Structure formats: C-alpha cells, structure tokens
Amino acid sequence: MPSSKSISGQTQQRLELLGDRTRLEILLVLAQSHRRDPLSPSLSEPDLRRRVGVADPGSFGYHLQQLADTFVDETDSGYRLTPLGTDVVGTVVAGLGQGPTIEPTPLGIDCPGCDRPIQLSHADGRLQIGCADHHLNHPIRPNLLRERSPHDLAATAVLGLLQETESMRRGCCPHCAGHCATTIESDDGDTPITFEASCDCCGNHTTQPLGVLLARQPASIALAEASAVDLTGLELVSWTLRGAVAPVQTPSTDRNVVTIETETGAVTFTLDENARILDVDSSVCRATPN
Ligand SMILES: [Zn+2]
Ligand SMILES: [Zn+2]
Secondary structure (H helix, E strand, C coil): CCHHHCCCHHHHHHHHHCCCHHHHHHHHHHHHHHHHCCCCCCECHHHHHHHHCCCCHHHHHHHHHHHECCCEEEECCEEEECHHHHHHHHHHHHCCCCCCCEEEEEEEEECCCCCCEEEEEEECCEEEEECCCCEEEEECCHHHHCCCCHHHHHHHHHHHHHHHHHHHHCCECCCCCCEEEEEEECCCCCCCCEEEEEECCCCCEEEEEHHHHHCCCHHHHHHHHHCCCCCCCCHHHHHHHHHHHCCEEEEECCEEEEEEECCCEEEEEEECCCCCEEEEEEEECCCCCC
C-alpha cells in the first residue's frame, strides 16, 4: 500500500496523544488565548495550568510535554498552538456529530429552473438547497448551523460548496490537500451532465451539475454584476442554481459547452473532459444612459 494511504506509526502515536481530556483542554485554552490576543497568544505553564484547572504541576507538565513540538510550541514567553494544534481545535469545535435536522424551510426566492420556491433543509450532516427537482447538496459541520438565519446559512453553505468544488476542479482536495482526479460524466438521457472529483488520499468525493463550477468564474461574476445580482448574499444561491440548471451541449466527446444567461447577456464556457476551462465567450448588453 502506498505510504500516503497508510497510517504511519508516528501518525498513530499523535492521534493517541489526543485521546485525553486534559490535553484537549490545554489545546482549547491555548485557542482561547489566540482569540484574545492573536499577536501575543503564549501562556506561561503556571497560567495555562490554572486556566485548564489542574492542581498537580507534575501531572500537568507531563501532559503538556506530550503535546510539545507537535500540537504546542514552547517559546520564550510561554506555550502556544502550532498550526497543527490549531487544526485539531478547529476539528473539535466544528463538531464531530451530524447536527440537528432542519425541516424544509422556504428562503423566499424562486428556482431559476422552474419558478417553484427554493427551500433549505438539513439531515444527516448534509444541507440541501433548492426545489424538489433542482437542488444543491453540501456536507457541512454542525458548527455552521449555530446562530445563523436560514438565509445566512444558505448563502454561507453555497459559498463553501463553490470554494471546495473549485479547489477540487483545480486538482487539490480542500480537506487534505491531496490530489483530486476530475471527470465529466455524460448525459445518459435521464440525469444531467455532471462534474465529478475524487481525492486520491482521503476519498473526499463530489458530484455537481457542470454549471455549478462556473457560478464564480470571473466572467460569471462580471455578468452577475451587469445583471444587478448581488453575489455577496442570498442571490448567490439562485445564481448558483442558475448555473446548475443551465443546459450543457457536447459538440464532441472532449468538449462541453455551458451557457449562463440573464436578460442582460450571456457567458459561454467550453470545458474539456477533465473540467479544464478552454474558452470563455461573454456578451453583456449594458443599459444605455438616456
Ligand atoms: Zn426547480
Ligand atoms: Zn482529500
């Protein structure tokens, strides 16, 4: 088995180091210190021990040394998180469960494919946004569901979907930085042409309508601006669905052509069989001043 797909002894040891409540508390307290003072986050050992709430200096020092160099750095002014320590805290606070279920909730906007209301729902760690026939799916961490309105949740989740999908289109897994293989699956008559990407290292996989890839390409953003679509808020959701429902032409086996249209203009993308963008043709009719 290739080394990149197996767990080294060192990785196993480091994961085992995290299986202790005191050590996780140390990382969380150091993260609080980073939040309070990002430019000077280090804490002395006695201060850190007091904040974690451990009375015995010997026991605390043992746990701290177990984390040293990997998850915690010792500096002249005390202890601070390493970048890997920050990653661990991020994983812990993002939540390791699936989060609460959200029943279908209307967002007050209509589907660009069929004019039915767009709804948001969440179950089993996946968010679904759209109508019954045209929708986007995105796995999310429970932390995203906290203290967000349905509108904010939808816009933030779709932005995350677009960023992660673009990273995979460019061959880099947003979860593990491993290599992603990309393909376009052609129409079998019942399902739309889709973009698919899989990470060689962690198995992260996405399947999206091809036009979703194009929602935040520069030419699309220019068309959205000319069409008075505000991509910083909820309109990003309907703009992305507009891409998702855009028809795909396949003039040859290695060419896929997608056109996103508004009343103001259109932008046509030509992509190869690996979703590389070969050509962009844009036509925008700007309003003539009186
Ligand atoms: Zn629809
Ligand atoms: Zn990966």
